[in-house]
Amino acid sequence: MSISSLTPVAATLAITLWWLMALPASADTISEQINVQVSEAIKQHFLTKVPDSRLQIQLNPLPSQLRLAPCTGPLNVKLPLQSGQRITAKASCNQPRWSLFVTGTVKQYKTIVVATSPIVKGSRLNAGKLALREREISSLDGDYFQRQQDVVGRVARISIGADNVITPRMLAQAMAVQRGDPVVIEARRGSILIRTEGIAQENGKEGDVISVLNSRSNIEIRARITAPGKVQVP
DSSP states (O other): OOGGGSOHHHHHHHHHHHHHHHSOOOHHHHHHHHHHHHHHHHHHHHHHHSSSOEEEEEEOOOOTTOOOOOOSSOOEEEEEEEETTEEEEEEEETTTTEEEEEEEEEEEEEEEEEESSOBOTTOBOOGGGEEEEEEEOTTOSSOOOSOGGGTTTOEESSOBOTTOBOOGGGEEOOOSBOTTOEEEEEEEETTEEEEEEEEESSOBOTTOEEEEEETTTOOEEEEEEEETTEEEOO
16 A cells, blocks of 8 residues: 555655654664673672672763664673773774673672671670671772681781771781790601690791790790691601
8 A cells, every 4th residue: 555545644644654763763762782791790790700690780861862773782891990980991893893881889788797896906706706798899998808717816907897808918927826825846757656745836827837945855846836826846
C-alpha cells in the first residue's frame, strides 16, 4: 500500500513513524549503553584486584547534547586514570569510530581488621582489641589485614584510635626474647634433640640470631630464636 492511497491523517502518521524509525537511537539510550558497559568494565577491573569485595560505582552524567551513533559491537573500555575513589574511563567504538571519556567514583568495601578500642603505643595487640568489619578500602593509605591472627602478638608503633583500620605501618613485630630472659636452648644432632637452659644476652624477634649464655657450661653461644623463650643452635 502506498502513502498516496491513505487518508491525510493516516499519511501524516505513517510518514512520522517512518521518520522516527529512521533516526538513530536517542542520546539517552546510547548514554545508558555506555554507562552499562563502562560500569561492567570497572567492576571486572576492581574485582580482579580484590575478589572478595563490594563495589559502589557512580558515573557522572554524560553531556545532554551527546550525539553518537550506536556502536555495532562491544565498547572498548580502558581505565587510564584513577586517584583514590575518582576514576576516568575511556570508551571507544570501532564501527562507527568514536570515543569519549567517562568519569565517576568507585567505592570498594571489604571486611578487614579494625581496632575495637584505643590501643596505646608500645602495647601488644590481642584478639580482644580487634574485630573484622567492612570498610571502604579504595581511599586507605597503605595495606590492611584480612585476618586477626596476622595482627595478634604484634606491638603498636603508634597509638591507634578505636574503630581505626589496622595497617602494617602501625605495627612492629614483638620481641620474642628480651635480654636477661631465661630461654630453652635446643640443639639437634641427627635424630637426637638436646635441650638445656640459658640466658638471653640480647633482645630479639623470631628469626633473629642472638647471643645466649649456656647456664650449665657458662659458655656464650649464638642461637636463632624460634619462638618466644626458645632458641636453636645451628
